[in-house]
Amino acid sequence: MNAPQTDVDDELSARVAWSRVIEPGDGVAGELVRTLGAGRALAWARSAATSRDVPMLVKELVDNEPALDDVRRRLGTAVGRWAGRLADLDPARDLERMQRLGGGVLHPGSVGWPVGLDDLGPTAPMCLWVRGRLEVSTVLDRSIALVGARASTSYGERVAVELAAGLAAHSTCVVSGGAYGIDAAAHRGSLAAGGTTVALLAGGVDRAYPVGNAPLLERILEQGGSVLSEVPPGGVPSKGRFLMRNRLIAAVSRATVVVEAAWRSGALSTANHAVALLRPVGAVPGPVTSMASAGCHRLLRDGAAVCVTDAAEVLELAGRAGEDLAPERMAEAREGDDLDWVSRRLLDALPGRSAVGHEELARTAGLSVGEVRGALGVLELAGLTRRVGAGWARSVGRTTMGRS
């Protein structure tokens, strides 16, 4: 507590400092900052952390700021959690460091702050640490999160690559978590198609996690994308941070698609965050014999996700009404498609070889003789029947028999 304090009067610096004090998703800090502003909130936290009578400080604060009544009971505990980290804060050094890394820090007042984060309310991040393109709001405006299991199958990776490439081809940013498996495949697919992709990490943006994906993160930056985190530089990823990071992936994206996920997978938490944020959720089906798709099928069964099978359907999922509709799939046209019902039934009844007369055709097809005469004219014009002596047969080389 006795270390010299640098200036944290401005909102950005104070939020940078807060970012080092809290764990992601700290709603008490969020309420405090929302009510007092980040600088005053930090000053209050500092005085509380060194006070011998925190309950009295809390009472005074809430009496003056009734908006904080909801977190009244949690403020004391929160101060205890913040205490150990309130010393040695140096936001100016952090900001310099980010500039050296070729990035910066966004806060809710910044141009480029992803507005989707505001939907998180008091658990929104204090700030966003950014490497690469700083002004991420534009690319995120039409972004899709593609997430899934680290323990992916070659099927899942192939689908992730193809979906991401398809999205990139439609100028749609792919957001993922930079992990092995589906995440990496999604980033790679976007890059391969020349797209912009954004990785949201659970640890600091200066440390690639997992290290094996460091070259992938570099390529993301080289190709105009960004690497983001709410955890300050140097921060290590932890279980809780992974789960909290997932809410950011859901919040910055217009829709979230789970490509492959086991019955119990972190990707499902991203999907659940997206549902809570009223963002559309898609799930890619897979073989029911593959445990790596069980989580996707679970989402489909629960009605939490829409079934998506290609990039067009993903775009439709995220699309605005009337736009981005997946094209109607064209099925191969089949003989008889454009015929009326009576002519189709007669075509079905026409023998392939031996020719038969009107009355037998009528009995076979269950049509009246008059209907047979009319329909034979239709079929003859369409080249589907031929006269053989006094009777009629199917045109040579054609067959439509079979269950349709």
Added chain:
Amino acid sequence: MNAPQTDVDDELSARVAWSRVIEPGDGVAGELVRTLGAGRALAWARSAATSRDVPMLVKELVDNEPALDDVRRRLGTAVGRWAGRLADLDPARDLERMQRLGGGVLHPGSVGWPVGLDDLGPTAPMCLWVRGRLEVSTVLDRSIALVGARASTSYGERVAVELAAGLAAHSTCVVSGGAYGIDAAAHRGSLAAGGTTVALLAGGVDRAYPVGNAPLLERILEQGGSVLSEVPPGGVPSKGRFLMRNRLIAAVSRATVVVEAAWRSGALSTANHAVALLRPVGAVPGPVTSMASAGCHRLLRDGAAVCVTDAAEVLELAGRAGEDLAPERMAEAREGDDLDWVSRRLLDALPGRSAVGHEELARTAGLSVGEVRGALGVLELAGLTRRVGAGWARSVGRTTMGRS
């Protein structure tokens, strides 16, 4: 029209005769039989078919039977369609023939008539031609239709076999269409598990279609199942009959599951009939890279089907409320599952090797020193932490790091 007419006074014989006169799904004949009874309806049709003034006969009929007003305009056309087949009817011979085949004929008044067929209204079949077990209503009471593409993949066939075997193990009859591909796999899976299975054919029950499945149909009969059709013996399958047959599969079953179906597949018509009949519909997902699953995914996307991945989920689909619920899937328990939130966070922050003290742990985990003390006690009791000198470390041989 001048052939000698056998007695068709009784309802069964008259319906057997009607079954030879109409094409499946003839709603005009259905209304006529419902209003007049099958015998009087047949007599009227015979007189109309030979009359020179059908409109006058129709007017007289509808004046006497106002219930037929809905079909007034279609009666004339219908008479023309029936005319060619009204001669040479011999229901007594048909009934004898079915007895020789080891079967019989069911009509709505029979014990054993599947009551689900009544939901089809006027398009319900006149009668049901049966080989094998005649009293099918009992086995059909808890039956599931498993349908799908003839052009199936080994994946689809494997899933069909496994689902059918799982249903048979729960004394649930599998209904299908006796075709190659998914249908055959469904029948085989049921038979392999000792189950009773029912094949609903688009042609007569005396002719195996496709012929390659004749041995399969024989095994169905040997094992106590039935082969059914609304088309009389000798009847050939046609496109229209396949599509109409699909409504029967949907109607006799408690639920319909599409295992594999292309974007345009007859199996989708069965699903659509089931939807129209308010029967539950399930679809088995598959790889999005497989065209053979595109129809299943279409049903899922349209919200027409529920995603089902195993027999338990299929039983739940067809189940009564409170019964047949699929068991909650057990995920493998993971270390820390039963810990409170604070202890889990501390466990995450514990170093693997070097030991650290309370204050550093508090800073790392974002917890107060008091919470750290308490949680260390919890973790120590659980064998998850160990004292090392004045500090604490994770117990040897355990690691929980990673994205969950």
